[in-house]
Amino acid sequence: MIFNMAKITLYGLSRSGKTCYLNAMSQALGQGIDMGGRNYFTAICPDPFQQAVLDSGFWQMTDGKWPMGTNESTTYTFDLNYCLRLIQSIEIKDYRGALLNSANPTDSDAQNAIIEGATGSGVLLFFIGADVVIEAMRYNPSAMTKISFCNTLHGAYRKREHAWEKTPVMIVISKADLFESYGIDREEAKQFIVKRLQPFFGRGTKMTVGITMVSLGRNLQNEDGELSGDLIVGGTAGNLHIPLLFSAYNFFAQEIERVTGELKSNQTSIYNTKVALEHELGRSSIARFFVNNETSIRNALESYRRQAYAAEQQKQDMIDVFSKIGTMLKAGADIYIDGELI
Numbered sequence: 001m002i003f004n005m006a007k008i009t010l011y012g013l014s015r016s017g018k019t020c021y022l023n024a025m026s027q028a029l030g031q032g033i034d035m036g037g038r039n040y041f042t043a044i045c046p047d048p049f050q051q052a053v054l055d056s057g058f059w060q061m062t063d064g065k066w067p068m069g070t071n072e073s074t075t076y077t078f079d080l081n082y083c084l085r086l087i088q089s090i091e092i093k094d095y096r097g098a099l100l101n102s103a104n105p106t107d108s109d110a111q112n113a114i115i116e117g118a119t120g121s122g123v124l125l126f127f128i129g130a131d132v133v134i135e136a137m138r139y140n141p142s143a144m145t146k147i148s149f150c151n152t153l154h155g156a157y158r159k160r161e162h163a164w165e166k167t168p169v170m171i172v173i174s175k176a177d178l179f180e181s182y183g184i185d186r187e188e189a190k191q192f193i194v195k196r197l198q199p200f201f202g203r204g205t206k207m208t209v210g211i212t213m214v215s216l217g218r219n220l221q222n223e224d225g226e227l228s229g230d231l232i233v234g235g236t237a238g239n240l241h242i243p244l245l246f247s248a249y250n251f252f253a254q255e256i257e258r259v260t261g262e263l264k265s266n267q268t269s270i271y272n273t274k275v276a277l278e279h280e281l282g283r284s285s286i287a288r289f290f291v292n293n294e295t296s297i298r299n300a301l302e303s304y305r306r307q308a309y310a311a312e313q314q315k316q317d318m319i320d321v322f323s324k325i326g327t328m329l330k331a332g333a334d335i336y337i338d339g340e341l342i
C-alpha cells in the first residue's frame, strides 16, 4: 500500500509499564486483530533478535516473573500491516528506566538524550501507571507531580519541534486492571487525568490527542518481582492494540490529506491543459500546419487523467481502511481533535 518510517516515542517514568506493554503488545498484535470481515491488522517485528528479546520477556511473565528494570534503552522495529500489506514501519524506543523525573545531576545527560531522541516522532505516547493515577486521586503530591511531568516533556518537545502540533499525543494509562482491584471507576479515573492534563485536551491546539487504558490482565500483582493474577494477552484484550492503531490512524489521516492535495493540483493541471487544448484548436489552420501542438497536449491531458484516476482509487482504499481503524480505535480510546471529542 504505502511505505513510510515513523518513530514512536514511549515516554514514561520508570516502572510505568512500558517494557511490559511492549512485550505483551508484540504477542497480541503478532497474532493480529480482526478489523471486521476477517481483515487482519498486525504489528510484526521483522528482526528475529528483537522478537526473541520480546518473546523471552513475555515468557518470563507467563512463568510468573515481572521483567527486571532495564539498564539499556532499546529500539524495536514493527511493521504495521493491514491484510498483510505494509502500511507503516515504526520504530519504538523503550528508554531505560530511572531517568525521567530524576533530580540526580548524573542523569541530566541521559534526560537530554531522551528529549533529543524524540525529535521527528510521528507519535508521542505518554505512559502513566494506574498506581500513580490512584495515588494522585488521593491527592498524593508526588503522584500529582509525576502526572504533570507530561507537561514538562511535551514543553521540551514543543521547543525543539516547530510543527509540534502535527505530532499526535496519546496518554496511555497502563496497569488499568488496578482500577478494578481498588474498586475505582475507570471513567472517573480517566476524567481525572483529562482534568490534570487539560491543556492537551483544550481547544486551539490543533492537536490530535488520545487517551486510553491498557492492561496485561486481571488482578495482576507484583510481590518481590513475582507475578500473580491472570495474564490475559491476545486479540483486543486489555486494549494493547490501541496505541498502535492510534499511530496507524494518524498515518492514514496524513496520507489522505496528502493524496487530496495531489488530486487538487492534478485537477488544476487538467483544467489548464483543457484550456491550452481549446486555445490550440482555436488557432488558424495555417499556423497549425507549421506548428501543431494538438497531439502533445492531448497526451498530457490523458496522462493527467490517468494520474487522477490512480490517486482517486488510492484515496478510496485509504478511506476504507481509515474508517475501519477509526471505528476500532474509538471503541478503545477517546480521541480529541483540537479539543473536540470525536
Ligand SMILES: Nc1nc2c(ncn2[C@@H]2O[C@H](COP(=O)(O)OP(=O)(O)O)[C@@H](O)[C@H]2O)c(=O)[nH]1
Residues within 6 Å of the ligand: 012, 013, 014, 015, 016, 017, 018, 019, 020, 021, 066, 067, 068, 069, 097, 174, 175, 176, 177, 178, 214, 215, 216, 217, 219, 220, 221, 222
Ligand atoms: N497490575 C498491573 N501491573 C503491571 C502491568 N504492567 C506492568 N505492571 C507492573 O509495573 C511494573 C513496571 O513495569 P515495566 O514495564 O518494567 O515499567 P517500565 O520501567 O516503564 O518499563 C511491573 O514490574 C509490574 O509490577 C499491568 O498490566 N497490570
Ligand SMILES: [Mg+2]
Residues within 6 Å of the ligand: 018, 019, 020, 069, 070, 094, 095, 096, 097
Ligand atoms: Mg522498562
